[in-house]
Amino acid sequence: METTSGENLSEVAVERSGNAIATLNRTYQVRTGDTLSLIALRFGVDADALRRLNRFPSVNVSLRAGQQLLLPATGEELRPRTPDREHRVQAGETLSKIAADYGVTLAALLQVNRIADPNTVYVGQLLIIPGDSREHGGASRQIGPPRNGFFYYTVQPGDTMSTIARNLNTTMLAIQTYNNLPDAETVYNNMQLKIPYGPPPIDQVFPPVPMSGTRFVVSISRQQCWVYQGERVVYAWPCSTGAGERRTKPGNYAVQSKILNAKSKVWKLDMPYWLGIYDVGPYENGIHGLPVSWQTGKKIWSGLIGQPATFGCAMLGDLEASILFRMAYIGMPVHVLN
Template sequence: MKAMTHSRYLAFVILVVALLILPTGGAQATNAETDGPVIHRVQTGENLRRIAARYGVEVEDLMRWNNLRSSDDVVAAQRLVARVPDQPAGDETSGGVHIVRPGEMLAGIAERYGLPEDAIKQFNDLQSSVVFVGQALRLPPTALLANGLVATADYVVQPEETLADIARRYEISVDDLATLNDLSPASFLRAGQRLIVPSTGETPSQPRADVQKKVIVDISEQRCRRYEGDQLLDTWPCSTGMNNATKTGHFQVQSKLTKAYGGTWDIWMPYWLGIYWSGGTENGFHGIPWNATTGRRIWAGLVGSPATFGCVMLRDNAMKELWNWADIGTEVVIRR
């Protein structure tokens, strides 16, 4: 009986050791993931903190790899670089991701892949040609730049248009158009949505180009509404001035900056659209500001209630969309 028990114990030990030595499929899959950048498509309700936790990285890494100005600057269906390899990949095929190496400049990266520098800038929403080590740059598919297509341009989606309609208009495939805009080929579009499209240097005719743009800010509701003609495109929560500090009346967008400095409060305000002067200070629309000295964001949890010193504040993703859409001279109505 004792001999039988001892034999069974030895067999159990041998089995456990064998299982520990044998490689597992899960380990191989994890290693395979490090061969190149991991791309994550943002799901509804996700934020950078949740995505960072999923991939075991820091929020600051996601912001750096994806050229994000704030941790709120993500939307559903957006594609993000969620993890990068320890060593930059040497793949020369465009349509992928390039990790910036020490000493590289954007012009050299563009030349390496045979792509226009402006196309890479627009595809990555870069405001300048400055890049930094470790930054992940998405490369536009070469199919979009073939046949004389040397740059990209903005296109405003018209009522009832589909990706297939716009793809036919610009003579590219639906897959390429979807890739260029971080969309699924089956994505539904809404009127007023802005897409990146190939440009041949000519400006194609675009329906309803003469439709008047207008923004209405309702102080009592703390809502900002965007219109083209009589068509309502969006309704966003916003924050106006405390103690009725925001003026009412009819205005126009008079200045447009990627960010504006508020010297009185030592803050930076992203996606600035100036609309009127109050004494020596210009008031306008902006995203969530941050302290210029510490970098700490302020008022982030206050959107939807009066919080500013007179400006109109929106969440960054909404403000970015408004900033891209609005022109100098766009009508603005502020009412109670």
Template sequence: MTTDKAAIMKKRLFFLVVSLAFVLLFVAPTVASADSGPVIHRVKRGETLSGIALKYGTTVRQVMRLNNLRNANRIYSGQRLVIRPGKASAKSNIHIVRRGDTLSGIALHYHTSVAAIQRMNGLRNTIIYVGQRLKVPGSGNGSSGGSASQKPVIHIVRRGETLSYIAQRYGVSVSQIIKLNGIKNRSLIRTGQRLIISGDPAKVKKQPSKGKKKIVVDISSQKCWRYQGKKLLNTWRCSTGRRNSTAVGTFHVQSKLRKAYGSTWNIWMPWWLGIYWAGPVENGIHGLPWNASNGRRTWAGLVGRPITYGCVMLEDSAAKALWQWADIGTTVVIRR
């Protein structure tokens, strides 16, 4: 009996020593550095092996080897992983997502990549939400607003502005703005929206605003004027609607098409700028129309007379110049 008790005591002592050694070797270290030896990392929900490896300055392959993992995508919340930190663990900032932020914009702000942020935060797509805390690669101590040495150039969209106008004003391409802001439809930008223009202010050459654009149409004189601020750019002859069918008032360009089809009259109208609705029909400014069936020009040689069905008609050269210059939202004043 005494021999059995002694044997049991020896076994308990053996397991106690082994357990203590395990704790001292793997659990006790708290500093993620190469000198402190391996550490134990408890997997949190949403974490990925690549993000964990990046955090400790090591590689996915090394973590897999230390933990006998066969598939890098198969780790679970609560799992304990043995990690041997590299010489310099990856430091990170904390960015709290604000309204209007995009993953590409945040990456640009911190001089990193979208993929790196996704890895650090276990993100499978680019969807983020206001208030979300994101780990971002960097050497700062962490902040809610970012700590990049250079802040990206931000443009707040004003009424009537288009992506092409904004891009031209800053000397960048439309595709660059689309990419930086994750825009899926270039026609859908809204007033007040914050757009990232560039991550390097030195590369942006902002053009000074030349004043608000305005188009003035005078029915009595059958003339049209184009203004940039207070400066008159052009004076053109135009044609308004017969029997005073053109509405008067202040409107804004609401549609812009290379050509528009008038189903009621079976005509095509080039350089179309829609300005107001007359019942189910949109009236606008356009060049000389042509018959959709035979291609014959309608009202050729009649510009300067009230001949249209309610629209404002210009010579093709003037209509093209106006179309290329005007933006959605450009003011249009029609008076008698």
């Protein structure tokens, strides 16, 4: 995308770390007419993440020309990639054999080398070998919008893990997980913390369902979840997963039961808007709204959404659970991520 002056944004106005602001984030110098929403749109980042990173009270804050902003990094920038390799064709080799030897598909090999006829290979020909498709158990791609990723936050005097998590709309567990910290106390002045935002990218192996279908994503460390329709996020909600030893099991699942009001004889609870996703012995874990106690007839755990609380399920508020229940179908993909 070009600026109003005709210059390419990837070549001007963006600096890497090592500038006066001691941070791993890129920086951007505000131009006349810029708004946070416009800058976020240009760089493919979330406007609210941009606001939080620069400590603005609102996305509608007035900016001045020359002001320097920190930019979040997108998931695309930080996503690890398998590098392409090269292969020199030897006597007796065919494209099918070369593709099999490297664990890639013949179609991928033809596409990356722009070869129309697989029989035209010749001895000495230099081929590009695309990244190994076996790495994720089959042909895969990333789903999710580009407006997700990470930004780096520099710890300030007086900061604690809990205040950082609260101010940046994340959890202490997410900060520990994404930064490989041993505990909630290991933060110090000027430390660079990686803060995730937006739905996490998923390695999606095809074809489970058409990309136009609905799917549900749960992040255990962030206690958040997202509803996709195709590649578009239509809802983002806080949720609660399993607490203590009854931790929700990460994995790729599909909805295997759909019950308006399921009953748990073990815990003596009604589970409204039940979507079962995997078996635990003779029982089933799933997604549900606020449970109702058989003993009192009242809802429980209403104040715990956004933190681990359940016996292994993913819990939503009743409104959110009812919306998901209406959208869900047997076989709907559910991705539970750490």
